[in-house]
Amino acid sequence: MCGIVGYVGRQTALKVVIDGLRRLEYRGYDSAGVALVSDGELFTERRAGKLANLDAALADAEPPQSMTGIGHTRWATHGAPTDRNAHPHVGRQGRVALVHNGIIENFAALRTKLEAAGHELDSDTDTEVAARLLEAEVAAGADLTEAMQDVCRQLEGAFTLVAVSVDDPDRVVAARRNSPLVVGLGRGENFLASDVAAFIEHTRDALELGQDQVVTITPDKVAVSDFHGNPAEGKPFHVDWDIAAAEKSGYDYFMLKEIEEQPKAIADTLLGRLTETGRLQLDEMRLSDDELRAIDKIIIIACGTAFHAGLVAKYAIEHWTRIPCEVELSSEFRYRDPIIDRDTMVIAISQSGETMDTLMALRHARQQRAKVLAISNSNGSTIPRESDAVLYTHAGPEIAVASTKAFLTQIVACHLIALYLAQVRGTKYGDEITEIVGQLEQIPAAVTEVLAALEPVRELAREMGEARLVLFLGRHVGYPVALEGALKLKELAYIHAEGFAAGELKHGPIALIDQGTPVFVVVPPKGRGSLHDKMISSIQEVRARGARTIILAEQGDDKVLPYADQLIALPKVPTLMQPLVATVPLQAFSCEMAMVKGLDVDQPRNLAKSVTVE
Ligand code: M6R
Numbered sequence: 001m002c003g004i005v006g007y008v009g010r011q012t013a014l015k016v017v018i019d020g021l022r023r024l025e026y027r028g029y030d031s032a033g034v035a036l037v038s039d040g041e042l043f044t045e046r047r048a049g050k051l052a053n054l055d056a057a058l059a060d061a062e063p064p065q066s067m068t069g070i071g072h073t074r075w076a077t078h079g080a081p082t083d084r085n086a087h088p089h090v091g092r093q094g095r096v097a098l099v100h101n102g103i104i105e106n107f108a109a110l111r112t113k114l115e116a117a118g119h120e121l122d123s124d125t126d127t128e129v130a131a132r133l134l135e136a137e138v139a140a141g142a143d144l145t146e147a148m149q150d151v152c153r154q155l156e157g158a159f160t161l162v163a164v165s166v167d168d169p170d171r172v173v174a175a176r177r178n179s180p181l182v183v184g185l186g187r188g189e190n191f192l193a194s195d196v197a198a199f200i201e202h203t204r205d206a207l208e209l210g211q212d213q214v215v216t217i218t219p220d221k222v223a224v225s226d227f228h229g230n231p232a233e234g235k236p237f238h239v240d241w242d243i244a245a246a247e248k249s250g251y252d253y254f255m256l257k258e259i260e261e262q263p264k265a266i267a268d269t270l271l272g273r274l275t276e277t278g279r280l281q282l283d284e285m286r287l288s289d290d291e292l293r294a295i296d297k298i299i300i301i302a303c304g305t306a307f308h309a310g311l312v313a314k315y316a317i318e319h320w321t322r323i324p325c326e327v328e329l330s331s332e333f334r335y336r337d338p339i340i341d342r343d344t345m346v347i348a349i350s351q352s353g354e355t356m357d358t359l360m361a362l363r364h365a366r367q368q369r370a371k372v373l374a375i376s377n378s379n380g381s382t383i384p385r386e387s388d389a390v391l392y393t394h395a396g397p398e399i400a401v402a403s404t405k406a407f408l409t410q411i412v413a414c415h416l417i418a419l420y421l422a423q424v425r426g427t428k429y430g431d432e433i434t435e436i437v438g439q440l441e442q443i444p445a446a447v448t449e450v451l452a453a454l455e456p457v458r459e460l461a462r463e464m465g466e467a468r469l470v471l472f473l474g475r476h477v478g479y480p481v482a483l484e485g486a487l488k489l490k491e492l493a494y495i496h497a498e499g500f501a502a503g504e505l506k507h508g509p510i511a512l513i514d515q516g517t518p519v520f521v522v523v524p525p526k527g528r529g530s531l532h533d534k535m536i537s538s539i540q541e542v543r544a545r546g547a548r549t550i551i552l553a554e555q556g557d558d559k560v561l562p563y564a565d566q567l568i569a570l571p572k573v574p575t576l577m578q579p580l581v582a583t584v585p586l587q588a589f590s591c592e593m594a595m596v597k598g599l600d601v602d603q604p605r606n607l608a609k610s611v612t613v614e
Contacts, residue, residue: 001075001608002087002101003027004181005198006162006172009189009219013069018055020191020198021071023246025051026254026399026602026609027194028075031086034058035097036066037169042097046072046086050603067219068169070162070192072099075608078107079124089128091135092119096144098134098163100127101194102179103613105157130155134163144168145216145225148175152214152227158356158612162192175214175227179612180354182380183207183215183222183234190217195610196380197397201243207234208380237380245396253601255400255492255591260451262584263444265405268394269412270440278434280420286389287345287371292424295345295371298325301333301361302349303611305403305487306410310349311480313414316576320422320436330357331614334364344370347417351398351406352610353381360614362386375413377406391417400602401609402492404587407484408447408580415440415576439573443580446571450584453569457585460550460566461592464518471512471519472499472586473542475535478522481579485520485586491604493593502538515546520589522582523553523560525575532559539563552582 003024007016017034025032032054033046045061047053051073072087079085088097104110107126114121114132121128130151137147144165152161158178164171174181174192184191184199184206191199192215196206207222209215213232216223224232251257275281298317300310310327317325328338330348340346346365350358353376362372362383374387377395384390393409419436422428428436464470470489474482482499489497500509502521513519519542524531536559539549543563551564554572561567570581594601 001028001610001612002194003073003198004099004101004160004162004192004194005071006069006174006192006217007189008068008170008172008217009186010067011189013066014058014063016202017069017071019201020193021051021073023197024194025073026401028073028608029603030076030081031074031083032072033086033088033099034069034071035088035164036063036069037164037166038064038066040166042090042094042164042166044088044090044097046083046088048081048083048086068164068172070097070099070164070172077103077613078126085123085125087127089123089125089131091131093135093139095167096131096135096138096163096165098127098131098161100130101160101612102158104130104155104159106155110154130161138165138167144171144173145214146229148173148214149225149227149229152177152212160194171216171218173214173216176209177212178356178359180381180610181209181215183209183217185222188219190219190222192217196239197246197399200239200246204239204242205236206239206380207236208385209234239379241396246399253400253591255402255404255601258398258400258404259584259587259591261396262405262408263447263451265393265395265409266412266447266580267444269409270437271394273416274434274437278430280416280423280433280437282391282416282420284390284392285420287373289424291371292421294343295323295421296343298323298345298347299338299340300325300327300347300349301330301358301365303330303355303357305407305484306349306351308480308484308487309407309410309414310347311483312411312477312579313418315477316415317418317421319576320418321425321427323421330355330361333361340365340368340370342369342371346370346372347375347414348372348383348387349375349410349414350383351377351403351410353378353383354610354612355383356612356614359383359386373417375410377409399609401604401607402488402590407583411579412440412443439577443573443577446573446581447584449571450581454585454588457568457588458592461589462596465593465596467495467518469512469517470495470497471509471517472497472522473502473505473519473538474499474522475502475531476524477576477579478524478582481522481582481586482520484583488587488590489593491607492590492601493597493599494605495593502535505538505541510541510545513542513545513547517547518550519547520550520552520586523551523557525554525572525578526557526559527575536560536563552585
């Protein structure tokens with residue numbers, strides 16, 4: 001949450017910073033602001049609302065020419081989303097400016113101290129106290145780096161801080177604890193950002209920072225230390241996608257583009273996983289075969305859409321490996337005192353690799369000596385760095401707040417892990433594993449087929465623009481698809497939607513159904529025998545109460561036809577892979593619904609892409 005940019009070099013800092021903020025706006029869009037250092041003066045401009053409001057203010061403000069600057073796009077925590085609370089915040093003398101992502105937990109005590117010392121704070125934020133403290137340190141003779149180290153030692157909570165000072169015009173100083181920050185390494189220029197997308201058009205060489213580190217960038221140097229000034233090292237990495245991947249490329253919304261990119265995202269995630277001899281290899285799997293053989297329980301932790309991917313994974317993991325698998329919301333995990341030990345594998349799924357709830361759950365698991373395996377789409381992020389092993393999904397940057405391609409690739413990654421465990425533990429023969437990987441390799445073509453047939457789904461959304469309640473039913477791996485369909489509709493179209501396991505319907509939720517209530521039903525493939533028949537019974541039950549049924553079923557499933565007001569035919573794929581095709585029409589439906597209602601598809605209200613507060 002919140003996007004942060006810092007720049008020092010030879011270009012016009014304002015342009016670099018604003019362009020960077022534009023690529024980070026998905027992280028929060030309650031307000032935006034910049035600070036520039038020029039000729040011994042600090043220039044700041046900040047505005048509530050989206051970046052466009054800041055653009056307009058800057059057009060009237062005549063900002064100075066400067067090659068050192070910082071910027072911020074906010075998801076509000078402390079203080080309403082107003083101009084006054086927008087970042088950057090400045091010190092009392094206006095000589096230091098600071099932007100912040102995270103929550104400073106001891107800000108109230110620090111604020112009281114500052115007020116006792118005569119400070120009158122201008123905002124309701126936790127950030128302003130850090131700006132005041134930082135400037136006071138500089139005024140007392142510290143350089144900006146030393147001042148940052150000193151202030152960080154006083155702060156509790158989670159924070160990324162980035163600051164500039166008129167007394168140090170050629171440097172930008174940043175610090176991180178439990179919040180994201182990466183360094184972009186240029187020639188004669190360097191960058192700081194919450195995410196590489198902010199500087200990808202300038203450099204693909206980056207530096208990952210560790211916990212509790214301070215970094216100082218000048219045009220020609222990057223220096224890392226801990227909070228006590230001891231030198232430290234960052235970890236260099238190269239970003240494997242380019243600027244084109246972070247642009248809309250002619251689509252009206254990133255989400256539309258990302259839905260279309262799903263076949264490629266799946267293919268890229270599968271690429272190079274089979275050796276010439278047909279064995280599955282996971283290069284980033286840093287756990288030994290002995291460790292994997294010793295595992296007696298798997299717990300998947302994740303939030304939101306990633307949690308739904310975990311629910312799908314449970315079926316595959318238990319079926320292929322026979323290891324018991326639980327799936328838990330990260331935010332609940334550590335509060336129930338989970339039973340875990342060194343033979344437990346915890347799989348943390350997170351597209352961003354920065355979700356605070358998942359990070360805290362992961363740390364709890366590692367404290368109990370469990371092995372933690374991360375599935376992430378973000379190189380250089382905290383969750384993979386703090387895990388024992390990682391499997392990267394290769395979905396490319398996902399910029400729309402609503403997750404699409406990340407979801408499908410998370411499922412694929414989970415399937416690969418399940419098959420890898422089955423290979424190591426011998427619960428599947430090698431040729432069986434090769435065959436299943438072959439089936440996964442057919443999925444991009446199946447998703448392409450679904451994408452080509454989406455127009456009727458979009459037409460349906462246009463016709464249902466007035467719906468107040470939409471229900472989604474599924475069974476087996478169709479149940480998480482139902483949950484995901486409902487989540488997409490809630491977050492994009494602000495419509496009350498619920499996903500249910502079809503068998504649960506009669507235990508309460510069926511009372512919601514009224515004349516014309518739209519009910520999407522994900523029907524298990526016919527090969528699932530009694531499950532398929534039971535789903536048909538559920539469909540009849542809701543139709544008997546007036547529901548309008550929109551049925552997602554595999555091609556050739558004639559048995560469902562009499563019960564479908566609308567039929568969305570899905571390509572035939574193995575049952576455990578059905579979510580990879582069944583989710584796509586639901587994504588398109590919600591996206592179209594949001595467009596029909598005139599809503600901002602990529603930036604739904606109240607949300608942010610990367611949730612870095614608990
Ligand atoms: O980055 P993560 O995968 O950890 O994010 C988890 C959730 O915040 C995320 O999936 C969220 O639910 C999406 N907005 C859903 O579309």
